Amino acid sequence: MSAFSALIARDVRLAFRQGSAATLSVMFFFLAVMLFPLGVGPEAAILARIASGVLWVAALLSVLLSLDRLFQADYEDGSLELLALSGLPLELTVLAKCLAHWLTAGLPLIIAAPVLALLLDLPAKGLAALLLAMALGTPSLSLIGAIGAALTVSLRRGGVLLSLLVLPLYIPVLIFGVAAVEAAIAGLPSISHLLILAAIALAALVLCPLAAAAALRLSLE
């Protein structure tokens, strides 16, 4: 097994052993979405109108919630500096950890999304676009979040600062993610929005590991 896949396997196993993985972010996703019918009232027309936005905002927040564990635990127990000294370039270490984060925090959201879409009465025409948009958008959330997590890794209470750094960067994903679903519901082609989401994901795939690795090097000095 190569070092890259060994690191992904370790992070996924760590997340499941600590019980903070899939379960926690999916539970948060469910709860955050279920607050909206309680808050705005149970009228199906209103819920159907806001469903795509609610689902995306809740997904953003639940990914954000799990970002602090991306590097923090490894930083505190000394594993991170050993990983930085291992043969694997730090950029690839970041990429492996982002992939593991997506597998444990992003992928479960995509699996849970159809159930919640049903709950909010999202028009069936939008469901396929929602799943595609989330599949293209959530990897960007993990990758962009890695920059914030790397910058705040040496701060004891970096959680709030992490949100302030990362949430503005999530806005493009939110806009095009919602737009793709809305277009599909309106019977328009959503391909252009999905392509932009794919472009964001590809750019994040290249740039975010570089930026996060540079931030980690500063933190490790």
Next chain:
Amino acid sequence: MPQTGFAGESLSCLRGERLVFREVSFHLEPGGALLLEGPNGSGKSSLLRLCAGLLKPAEGRLVYKGRDIAQDPEAHRARLAYVGHLDAVKAVFTVAENLAFWAALVPGGAGRAQAALERFELDHLAEVPGRFLSAGQRRRLALARILVQPADLWLLDEPTNSLDRAACEALTAAIATHRSGGGLVVAATHVDLGLGTVPVLRLGSPAPAPAVAPEVS
């Protein structure tokens, strides 16, 4: 400029605004060992982090086999093993799993895991989760890690912390084996590692005189 071994040439280290040490030089031939001594805060850990490439020297340079380590940091990382203050033991992984991960990072590491566990008498603890280990057992696990990741240069920061006598002897034996194969060791320590007569680099001589280091070989 020495063409063999590992050398530091008039190194200075700045942490924030503070000058930790300056004009520190050393030279290690293959098979050599260097002990770092000095009071708390004299820069032993900083020098080890410089040697590992985690910190950049404010002045001076580190040379391995005649080449500045800053020229090829990846090659340098591949030949060193570092044991810092922290043990990097995951609480939810068993001893064997903790070690297996570090072994998986290097080619052929998995085959050495069992021998490393036995060397530090961890084999009977292999299935115990990290959170139940004592401080000394965690330290032994951290030391076992450097046996599964074979490296030319060992950088050990207070390796004997929390170790009992038997584990100290196992460490001494491991260092002797490593050196007999041409390996290098730089260790910061307050206790006798039982390495015999090896050069000592004393850091933190009283200010304002610069820390004078012997040119050792």
